[in-house]
Amino acid sequence: AQTVTQSQPEMSVQEAETVTLSCTYDTSESNYYLFWYKQPPSRQMILVIRQEAYKQQNATENRFSVNFQKAAKSFSLKISDSQLGDTAMYFCALTAPNQGGKLIFGQGTELSVKP
Amino acid sequence: DTAVSQTPKYLVTQMGNDKSIKCEQNLGHDTMYWYKQDSKKFLKIMFSYNNKELIINETVPNRFSPKSPDKAHLNLHINSLELGDSAVYFCASSQPGQGALGYGYTFGSGTRLTVV
Numbered sequence: 433a434q435t436v437t438q439s440q441p442e443m444s445v446q447e448a449e450t451v452t453l454s455c456t457y458d459t460s461e462s463n464y465y466l467f468w469y470k471q472p473p474s475r476q477m478i479l480v481i482r483q484e485a486y487k488q489q490n491a492t493e494n495r496f497s498v499n500f501q502k503a504a505k506s507f508s509l510k511i512s513d514s515q516l517g518d519t520a521m522y523f524c525a526l527t528a529p530n531q532g533g534k535l536i537f538g539q540g541t542e543l544s545v546k547p
Numbered sequence: 548d549t550a551v552s553q554t555p556k557y558l559v560t561q562m563g564n565d566k567s568i569k570c571e572q573n574l575g576h577d578t579m580y581w582y583k584q585d586s587k588k589f590l591k592i593m594f595s596y597n598n599k600e601l602i603i604n605e606t607v608p609n610r611f612s613p614k615s616p617d618k619a620h621l622n623l624h625i626n627s628l629e630l631g632d633s634a635v636y637f638c639a640s641s642q643p644g645q646g647a648l649g650y651g652y653t654f655g656s657g658t659r660l661t662v663v
Contacts, residue, residue, distance in 0.1 A: 465651070476656050477652075479652070482650070521588055525651075533578050533580070533595060534592050537589070537590040537591070542588075
């Protein structure tokens with residue numbers, strides 16, 4: 433069975449600073465995909481960043497980057513230069529090709545960016 | 548606009564009623580899903596359909612019945628609603644396949660169901 437764990441239910445950061453959200457996972461698959469989704473108060477689920485397990489290079493999307501440690505099964509999200517609009521719930525998620533597209537989500541981390 | 552659209556956005560209903568939530572995607576994706584987000588914000592898959600065929604049914608009570616008339620639509624019908632069914636229900640779509648999986652899902656904006 434695949435699992436995703438986010439051990440930080442809540443975090444806060446000052447505007448313009450950097451914050452890192454943690455995620456660990458477990459899977460027996462050799463090929464899989466990891467994602468971070470953002471859910472602002474509007475409720476919309478927004479894809480922030482994605483990582484393919486067989487790619488060693490960490491994914492980066494503007495101010496968002498990941499630290500993918502495959503051996504440790506860790507997939508943390510770093511947000512640089514935090515903005516008020518980054519305030520949201522962040523979900524780490526995992527899927528694998530033979531799972532029928534099923535996404536396994538972590539419990540979420542609620543991030544507050546303070547002015 | 549290319550998107551996953553679901554209706555209604557809000558649904559308030561009494562216990563025992565039957566209700567439906569509709570979902571449509573114009574992304575050309577083959578696979579559609581229903582996810583439930585509970586009061587603690589935890590997201591869990593309920594169903595997935597690939598080109599009108601049921602692929603995943605995650606031990607959901609049989610009061611919940613998905614219907615896919617074509618690969619662009621996946622509706623969710625709920626019979627005999629209970630208080631515990633109150634949640635946000637998300638429709639989503641994706642294009643499975645080794646490479647396309649990496650692009651993740653596109654989600655609808657969710658339907659907040661409140662059973663009173």
